[in-house]
Amino acid sequence: MPVQDSTIFSSYERNHDLFDELYDNNGKVKEIYQKLFNLYGAHSIEDYMRLNEKAKSSFFNQGITFQVYDDKEMQEKIFPFDLFPRIIDAGEWDVIEKGAIQRSRALNLFLHDIYHDKKILKQGVVPLELISSSENYLHQMMDVDPPGGIYNHISGTDIIKHKDGNYYVLEDxxxxxxxxxxxxxxxxxxxRALFGVFNHYETHTVTNYAENLLDLLESVKPKGVDSPNTVVITPGMYNSAFYEHSYLAKTMGVELVEGRDLFVENDFVYMRTIKGPVKVDIIYRRIDDKFIDPLEFRADSALGVPGLFAAYKKGNVTLANAPGTGVADDKAVYTYMPEIIKYYLDEAPILNNVHTYHCSRPKELAYVLEHIPELVIKPVDEAGGYGISIGNRLTKEEITKVKKQIQESPRKYVAQPIMSLSVHPTYIDETNSFEQRHVDLRTFTILGKDKDFVLKGGLSRVALKRGNLIVNSSQGGGSKDTWVLKS
Known part of the structure; x- marks a missing residue:
């Protein structure tokens, strides 16, 4: 039913079956949002339309875009942004942050183990076949010790708030x-659009990410290096995340390079400059494993640097994240995260997994094939929301097609119950009004040699299409500013 509390929210309709982050079960604005609700409520829809256009102009002028690919063409789009922020109080954030760090540390230990002694595999805690069959397991990383002992320097943990009010991890x-x-x-x-609202809340900054990223990357510099030279390597301007690559290089104060800007000599990496070669010690890479070195992986790669992996194996350069980390964010490995955390840290998970069926297990495969309308089917090695099938949105023909795909390659698929992501008031251009939209949260954790950092905010992603549960920008999603309140 519509909410009648104020002008700007007058047409907002609440579905009582969903967990609304603004309103409680009695239809009252939650205390944490009350000041914000009053401030936004003082604006008419016409005022808000103008502010929304101002925010769009800000993104356009900054060149904040992303690339969307389909079978026919590539499109560059302005990243959709909603002006009504999401608020997370200090107590809830403390749980999220501790949970994100716990998972990152456990995954780092897991990666070291599976590329060295393989104890967790030998003891049967995680099946050997699960790792050996992963496309992202790199045999070239066997017995390689990354500088500082860190594999997953930067981790993005995707978290949802379910209708039970609890947080769950969707994937790592x-x-x-x-x-x-x-x-x-x-x-x-x-x-820029609504500066005054920040005077009413004490929120943590998010602008300290780059300095912490650089600091923690430098903590895992190669041995014998006093003042490391760091670069960000990008596939180039046509990559979907090129804006981010250039932004992070700029804010860290380091060079943004492509593979052709680097070369390897005597197992050390150098950057070509107008003043001659400059040694490179740390590379924050935004290039996939198979493209980083044509001498070691794909011979046809024009994106990487010949000899880079040999320099890395000798400890002469740090690669962040380390090659071969993809085996640990395989969605099939995700099903073992509680066991992985217990095995390496002797702790219970702080953040729960969503119950997940792995189709390589015969009993679970049989269940999935019988219950597709109740499940979300995900390929284990895709990202960006690609390849996901939401069972209750499929036609009979589409269900038949999904069943066939799973049966042909069970190892490639997992399934999860259709979770009811929390909803948040979001301004919709087409209707010039606020409507409920599903949201998730991606946290960003950085591991260094002796310390770690979690950005106090993260990316709240919004599914802008009514009823859609896929929030990725590549699937038409947008985002909100995320406020973490100081205690």
């Missing part, structure tokens, strides 16, 4: 997690 992203630049730009755009 530790190859090249993206989106952090949008966190910072969301804050900038909101301050």
């Amino acid at each position: 992203n530790i190859r090249c997690p993206s989106g952090v630049s949008y966190v910072i730009c969301n804050r900038t755009a909101l301050k």
